[in-house]
Amino acid sequence: MSESCLIQKLSYYVKLNEAASKRMASLEEKEETYEKGVHVYGRDDRSNRLFVVKSGWLYTYTDLPDGRRQIIRIHHPGDIVGFPDIAFHQPTTELRTAERVTLCPFDKKALQVIFVELPQITALLFSLAVREEAIFIDLLRAMGRMSAREKIGYLLLDLWSRLKITNSAASDTFRLPLNQSEIGDAIGLTNVYVSKTMTALEEEGLIRRVGTTISLTRPDRLARLVDFTDRYVTMDTTWFPMTAG
Amino acid sequence: MSESCLIQKLSYYVKLNEAASKRMASLEEKEETYEKGVHVYGRDDRSNRLFVVKSGWLYTYTDLPDGRRQIIRIHHPGDIVGFPDIAFHQPTTELRTAERVTLCPFDKKALQVIFVELPQITALLFSLAVREEAIFIDLLRAMGRMSAREKIGYLLLDLWSRLKITNSAASDTFRLPLNQSEIGDAIGLTNVYVSKTMTALEEEGLIRRVGTTISLTRPDRLARLVDFTDRYVTMDTTWFPMTAG
DNA sequence: CGGGTCGTTGACCGTGATCAAGTAACGTGG
DNA sequence: CCACGTTACTTGATCACGGTCAACGACCCG
Numbered sequence: 245m246s247e248s249c250l251i252q253k254l255s256y257y258v259k260l261n262e263a264a265s266k267r268m269a270s271l272e273e274k275e276e277t278y279e280k281g282v283h284v285y286g287r288d289d290r291s292n293r294l295f296v297v298k299s300g301w302l303y304t305y306t307d308l309p310d311g312r313r314q315i316i317r318i319h320h321p322g323d324i325v326g327f328p329d330i331a332f333h334q335p336t337t338e339l340r341t342a343e344r345v346t347l348c349p350f351d352k353k354a355l356q357v358i359f360v361e362l363p364q365i366t367a368l369l370f371s372l373a374v375r376e377e378a379i380f381i382d383l384l385r386a387m388g389r390m391s392a393r394e395k396i397g398y399l400l401l402d403l404w405s406r407l408k409i410t411n412s413a414a415s416d417t418f419r420l421p422l423n424q425s426e427i428g429d430a431i432g433l434t435n436v437y438v439s440k441t442m443t444a445l446e447e448e449g450l451i452r453r454v455g456t457t458i459s460l461t462r463p464d465r466l467a468r469l470v471d472f473t474d475r476y477v478t479m480d481t482t483w484f485p486m487t488a489g
Numbered sequence: 490m491s492e493s494c495l496i497q498k499l500s501y502y503v504k505l506n507e508a509a510s511k512r513m514a515s516l517e518e519k520e521e522t523y524e525k526g527v528h529v530y531g532r533d534d535r536s537n538r539l540f541v542v543k544s545g546w547l548y549t550y551t552d553l554p555d556g557r558r559q560i561i562r563i564h565h566p567g568d569i570v571g572f573p574d575i576a577f578h579q580p581t582t583e584l585r586t587a588e589r590v591t592l593c594p595f596d597k598k599a600l601q602v603i604f605v606e607l608p609q610i611t612a613l614l615f616s617l618a619v620r621e622e623a624i625f626i627d628l629l630r631a632m633g634r635m636s637a638r639e640k641i642g643y644l645l646l647d648l649w650s651r652l653k654i655t656n657s658a659a660s661d662t663f664r665l666p667l668n669q670s671e672i673g674d675a676i677g678l679t680n681v682y683v684s685k686t687m688t689a690l691e692e693e694g695l696i697r698r699v700g701t702t703i704s705l706t707r708p709d710r711l712a713r714l715v716d717f718t719d720r721y722v723t724m725d726t727t728w729f730p731m732t733a734g
Numbered sequence: 735c736g737g738g739t740c741g742t743t744g745a746c747c748g749t750g751a752t753c754a755a756g757t758a759a760c761g762t763g764g
Numbered sequence: 765c766c767a768c769g770t771t772a773c774t775t776g777a778t779c780a781c782g783g784t785c786a787a788c789g790a791c792c793c794g
Binding site: 353363388 | 554558572576612616630
């Protein structure tokens with residue numbers, strides 16, 4: 245039997261004993277699959293579940309009344325989706341697939357069990373949640389104070405450094421299953437200007453594009469350009485409570 | 490003896506029994522006071538404490554290498570400052586006072602105690618942390634997709650709805666101890682354009698300014714303009730674990 | 735072949751940045 | 765009490781980054 249998504253994700257950071265693993269596995273629901281470009285959940289739902297992404301890309305976004313759209317976060321396999329919503333009765337954003345996706349949902353109430361029985365997992369989930377916050381801070385900085393060129397560089401570096409963790413093969417090339425409208429919505433540009441800027445970046449030799457894949461030919465130069473900090477490689481787990489048993 | 494800052498803050502949301510209160514109080518350190526416009530902590534510090542704001546405004550920010558600045562979040566009395574940093578070994582942002590400020594610090598390690606002994610407080614802190622995330626999402630939307638006029642409207646509404654909670658007197662007027670450069674850095678504009686935009690908003694009759702105080706004369710119209718959702722009034726606490734004892 | 739999506743390119747335009755000068759308020763020291 | 769420096773806000777002239785609109789081509793799939 246294949247391991248639970250969530251356990252797999254968490255044991256990347258801390259060692260789980262068997263009792264904890266069993267308990268965690270019991271909280272997870274049956275996995276669900278969605279096609280490309282479909283709505284998963286949104287502001288109208290009352291469900292309030294969290295999802296672990298098993299495969300595929302998806303993203304959360306919000307619309308303004310007049311149709312302007314802001315993509316908030318792009319989610320990859322291994323990510324936990326939905327933290328920002330658990331403080332409220334309803335989701336605050338829309339969740340949509342960028343391609344075919346498999347998700348492992350679990351109910352918000354499962355956290356209750358974790359908080360009472362598994363302090364170490366609690367600390368880990370807490371850290372994962374606040375790390376997301378730090379990542380939003382970096383994004384905010386890019387959105388507020390960077391040029392189009394820098395914004396695109398930032399987005400690519402962010403995606404790249406996340407994918408590096410799971411695809412440990414340290415390739416500079418990755419698949420980017422987003423169209424230019426989606427890229428623009430993620431960093432506050434129009435699809436037209438995304439096209440122009442990416443073409444310019446390619447002519448400068450900073451990136452290379454082949455179909456839907458992209459290569460960062462000078463990741464170091466790009467990183468210097470946008471003053472990039474990788475938030476994914478390290479996490480401070482030293483203060484976590486020890487496992488009971 | 491005056492009550493602990495943290496307990497005061499938390500008991501707004503859940504009822505603490507005496508044992509829990511005592512335990513919490515023991516985690517807090519001695520309060521500290523800082524003058525206007527001074528640095529409290531930043532990326533060079535290793536300390537990694539959290540702060541409850543007792544009085545005064547302050548803000549977290551990051552700089553780009555060339556001097557551009559982004560104010561990330563403005564903190565008011567009652568706020569807990571520092572969540573985004575606890576996942577890392579060092580702070581990710583700089584913390585600076587906007588005026589004279591009193592803070593109640595406590596060490597990140599205190600969370601360990603809470604996670605093990607006080608599941609209900611754990612759930613509450615978790616919710617407060619992820620609510621911050623939701624607020625960043627709203628801000629991101631404003632930064633990415635709104636005009637200068639809308640951005641300023643959004644900022645004012647956000648500040649106003651936060652102040653309404655503690656100053657329960659439902660006044661439309663509040664003190665804004667930030668200069669226009671700081672306002673601009675908070676929403677991605679220059680001080681010059683902040684000036685022009687606020688003058689325009691005033692001429693439209695949406696706001697009124699007297700010295701350092703500001704009045705939202707048409708909060709409803711402003712809220713419609715920016716499609717504003719108040720994230721501060723409600724929080725879902727129904728799923729919290731019951732208090733032990 | 736036809737329609738749809740997506741990326742590209744060009745012409746034009748507007749929002750907000752930049753630069754600079756001027757004013758008001760305030761504190762400090764002679 | 766005035767001279768002076770500092771900080772903050774305002775206003776105007778000019779500029780440029782990125783938006784808007786539109787046309788076109790590549791590709792895919794039916």
